[in-house]
Amino acid sequence: xxxxxxxxxxxxxxxxxxxxxxxxxxxxxxxxxxxxxxxxxxxxxxxxxxxxxxxxxxxxxxxxxxxxxxxxxxxxxxxxxxxxxxxxxxxxxxxxxxxxxxxxxxxxxxxxxxxxxxxxxxxxxxxxxxxxxxxxxxxxxxxxxxxxxxxxxxxxxxxxxxxxxxxxxxxxxxxxxxxxxxxxxxxxxxxxxxxxxxxxxxxxxxxxxxxxxxxxxxxxxxxxxxxx
Ligand code: DC
Numbered sequence: 001x002x003x004x005x006x007x008x009x010x011x012x013x014x015x016x017x018x019x020x021x022x023x024x025x026x027x028x029x030x031x032x033x034x035x036x037x038x039x040x041x042x043x044x045x046x047x048x049x050x051x052x053x054x055x056x057x058x059x060x061x062x063x064x065x066x067x068x069x070x071x072x073x074x075x076x077x078x079x080x081x082x083x084x085x086x087x088x089x090x091x092x093x094x095x096x097x098x099x100x101x102x103x104x105x106x107x108x109x110x111x112x113x114x115x116x117x118x119x120x121x122x123x124x125x126x127x128x129x130x131x132x133x134x135x136x137x138x139x140x141x142x143x144x145x146x147x148x149x150x151x152x153x154x155x156x157x158x159x160x161x162x163x164x165x166x167x168x169x170x171x172x173x174x175x176x177x178x179x180x181x182x183x184x185x186x187x188x189x190x191x192x193x194x195x196x197x198x199x200x201x202x203x204x205x206x207x208x209x210x211x212x213x214x215x216x217x218x219x220x221x222x223x224x225x226x227x228x
Contacts, residue, residue, distance in 0.1 A: 039134035
């Protein structure tokens with residue numbers, strides 16, 4: 001099958017927390033010479049900004065107002081990952097803190113926050129040649145993308161990966177707390193009213209439980225060849 005749409009069309013990757021979307025998406029982008037955008041970082045930046053400004057993350061109106069006032073920019077760092085600057089400060093290193101993990105699903109469920117982020121994401125996708133990673137990329141942000149991938153893995157596998165990352169970076173946290181937070185996030189992300197996490201009807205489902213990182217990337221590179 002070959003693509004009849006625009007040259008270098010955007011590619012959508014969705015999936016639950018820690019399904020490997022970001023690292024796999026970044027590697028895919030680098031293999032095919034695309035830009036990369038991890039949209040989860042944008043919702044994390046809105047969450048970090050709310051926490052920093054003492055906004056109650058359960059107060060939907062206050063969260064929306066804080067997101068409206070937030071001046072933010074996304075760019076690509078030297079290693080292909082994203083840098084997020086909020087109100088002039090590079091906040092990237094704060095965005096995976098446990099406090100952000102615990103509140104980001106609530107913030108991401110606010111309709112006005114999603115409108116702001118989706119508008120920005122569509123602008124960034126309009127130039128094509130971008131791998132965009134998130135929860136609603138194939139269903140809402142760029143449903144026209146000719147390749148939509150949905151990465152999955154069990155909650156146990158994903159919590160193991162996340163716990164390993166926390167330990168590697170020196171954050172002490174119990175595995176039980178990681179798996180609880182992840183299951184909670186899965187539930188909120190997939191049951192929320194606004195753009196719930198789900199595969200697009202024409203998404204290619206890739207189960208990563210029994211695949212190595214390289215195997216997943218190679219598989220996606222092969223899928224991408226059909227649309228490049
Ligand atoms: O992928 P992640 O764990 O960094 O995402 C953080 C949160 O943001 C997660 O709870 C779901 C939400 N999110 C979203 O609702 N839509 C996106 N496109 C990306 C992330």
